[in-house]
Amino acid sequence: MNIWLVMLLGGALTFGMRLSFIYLFGRFSIPEALKRGLRFVPPAVLSALIAPALFLPDGALDLSPANFRLLAGAAAILVAWRTKNTLVTILSGMAALLVLMWAAGLV
Amino acid sequence: MDPSAKSFWAGVGAEFPLLIGVFPFGLIYGALALDAGLSAAAAQSMSSILFAGSAQLIAARLVGESAPGFVIVLTIAVVNLRHMLYSASVAPYVASLPARWKTLLAYLLTDEAYAATIVHYEKAGVTPTGHWFFFGAGLALWTTWQVSSALGIFFGTLLPASWPIDFAVPLTFIAMVMPVLKDKPALAAALTAGAVALLANGLPFKLGLILAAAVGIVTGAVLESRR
Numbered sequence: 662m663n664i665w666l667v668m669l670l671g672g673a674l675t676f677g678m679r680l681s682f683i684y685l686f687g688r689f690s691i692p693e694a695l696k697r698g699l700r701f702v703p704p705a706v707l708s709a710l711i712a713p714a715l716f717l718p719d720g721a722l723d724l725s726p727a728n729f730r731l732l733a734g735a736a737a738i739l740v741a742w743r744t745k746n747t748l749v750t751i752l753s754g755m756a757a758l759l760v761l762m763w764a765a766g767l768v
Numbered sequence: 769m770d771p772s773a774k775s776f777w778a779g780v781g782a783e784f785p786l787l788i789g790v791f792p793f794g795l796i797y798g799a800l801a802l803d804a805g806l807s808a809a810a811a812q813s814m815s816s817i818l819f820a821g822s823a824q825l826i827a828a829r830l831v832g833e834s835a836p837g838f839v840i841v842l843t844i845a846v847v848n849l850r851h852m853l854y855s856a857s858v859a860p861y862v863a864s865l866p867a868r869w870k871t872l873l874a875y876l877l878t879d880e881a882y883a884a885t886i887v888h889y890e891k892a893g894v895t896p897t898g899h900w901f902f903f904g905a906g907l908a909l910w911t912t913w914q915v916s917s918a919l920g921i922f923f924g925t926l927l928p929a930s931w932p933i934d935f936a937v938p939l940t941f942i943a944m945v946m947p948v949l950k951d952k953p954a955l956a957a958a959l960t961a962g963a964v965a966l967l968a969n970g971l972p973f974k975l976g977l978i979l980a981a982a983v984g985i986v987t988g989a990v991l992e993s994r995r
Contacts, residue, residue, distance in 0.1 A: 662837020664810050671827065671844035672817035678851045680874035686859035691852075698854045700987045703985065704954045705961035705984025706847050707945040708789035709977050712962035714938035715967050722966070730935060737939050741946040747789045751796075751936055758935050768930050 728764070733758035775897035778906025788911060789914045792881060793821055796936045799918020800825065803894050803933060804832030808921050815917040819910065820878060820879040822944065823847045835974040843974070846981055854882040858902070861889045865899055873899065876906025951995070957988030 682691060697766065715734040716722055726732070737754030762768040769777075794815075801811035806828060818824050820907055823844045830840045854877055862870055884905040891896060949955050961984025968976030 662840075664806065665813075665833060667808070667827070667831075667837045667840050668814050668817045670841045672819075674784075674819055674841070674845045675818055675823065675848045675851065677872065678845075678848055679855055679877040680871065682856035682859045683870050683874050683877075686863045686871070689881060691856045694989070695854075697992060699850060699959040700992075701954065701985040701988030702846070702849045702981070703948050704945055704958040705988065706977075706981045707941045707948075707959035708913070708962040709965035709980035710904050711938050711941050712965045712980075713976075714935075716966055717969055720969070724879065730932075730938075732940060733935070734942065735823050737942045741943050743782055745808065746790055747940070747943040747948055749941045750946075751792070754939040754942065755932075755936060758932055762932065768928075768932075 729758055729761040732761060771897045772900045773938070775895075775900035776904035778819060779884065779906075780908045781890070781903040782888060782901070783880065783908040786880040787908060790821070793940060794913050794916025795920035796933070796940065797821060797824055797925070798917040798922070799924025799927065799933055800846055800920075800937060801828040801917075804828040806831060812914075812918060814945045816910075818844065818846055819875070820844075820851075820880050820915065821913070825940065829934075829937060830974060833974065837973050839978070842978060847899040847949050848976060850879075850981070851877060854886075856884065857886060858916055859891065861894055861898060862902070863904035865893075872904065873902050876903070876910060876972055881909050882946070886952075891954040894947050924977055953988040954989040956991050960984050960987040 665706045682689075711734070715731045716724070716728075719727055723731070733754050737750050738759045740753045741750040759768060783850065788812060797815070798811060801824070802808065806814070809830070814824050814827065818827070826847055827840055827844055830843060835843075855874065857878065858873075862873055865873075881902070885902045888901050890907075924933070945958060949958055960979045961981075964983045965976055965980035968979050970976070971979065
């Protein structure tokens with residue numbers, strides 16, 4: 662599929678979801694089961710994206726200390742938990758990865 | 769000052785602290801979209817057509833991994849499902865507005881605009897100028913997003929190729945996920961989704977992501993309904 666078509670379809674769906682209940686207000690109320698499920702979309706989707714990026718850096722499970730992305734990611738999780746600050750988390754995780762790569766002579 | 773203008777600028781002001789976090793996110797998006805193989809025109813257009821930061825990062829990443837179009841569209845839809853919740857939440861406050869205002873505000877209904885606007889609505893209730901506050905917050909975010917994406921597209925190419933800038937994506941997601949892990953069902957949703965994503969990584973068309981998200985969402989909902 663063409664990238665422009667993907668963007669238009671994805672954009673139309675996104676706009677439709679943003680408009681959904683604003684448009685339907687008074688005619689339809691959000692079902693309880695859907696409301697319960699929606700709350701778990703962010704933790705589920707985000708974790709499904711994070712786990713492979715940390716544990717499968719080259720497509721295969723790597724739990725060794727040479728998996729710098731797992732180490733730097735663990736550091737970022739700790740920072741995110743303690744600071745709750747997006748920018749500080751990104752910068753410290755990136756710094757951790759760069760330092761590890763630099764120490765190994767990769768960058 | 770005219771009450772509408774006053775409300776508009778109050779919205780811009782309320783949005784401002786959130787823009788500090790959005791700006792670097794836009795830079796990262798711009799740089800990564802080019803890195804993933806999107807043209808500068810496509811990367812910039814996505815910022816106004818989709819206008820959803822995390823969905824854009826994910827879409828760019830999937831384009832880079834040559835995932836098929838239907839998977840990218842489906843993933844965008846799943847990632848943006850939460851906007852229905854925002855829509856339901858602001859609906860009573862915008863109910864009396866004309867359709868063109870509802871359409872405009874729905875387009876501007878992002879995570880950050882919602883966060884600033886709902887706080888205002890809950891405090892002030894329905895007022896004659898409340899929609900100007902919403903518009904101010906939304907437009908401030910929209911402008912910041914377009915400018916920061918453009919700067920990312922422009923300056924991203926100046927970074928050394930050996931730098932692992934793609935790692936900024938999972939780091940951004942880590943920063944976003946930690947605050948929502950407030951209780952056991954949310955934590956269980958995250959852990960099961962992560963585990964399924966690892967096990968299902970070999971599935972074709974990157975369908976593992978959607979499967980993992982579905983298992984996580986169901987796990988969280990089931991655990992919560994048992995409490």
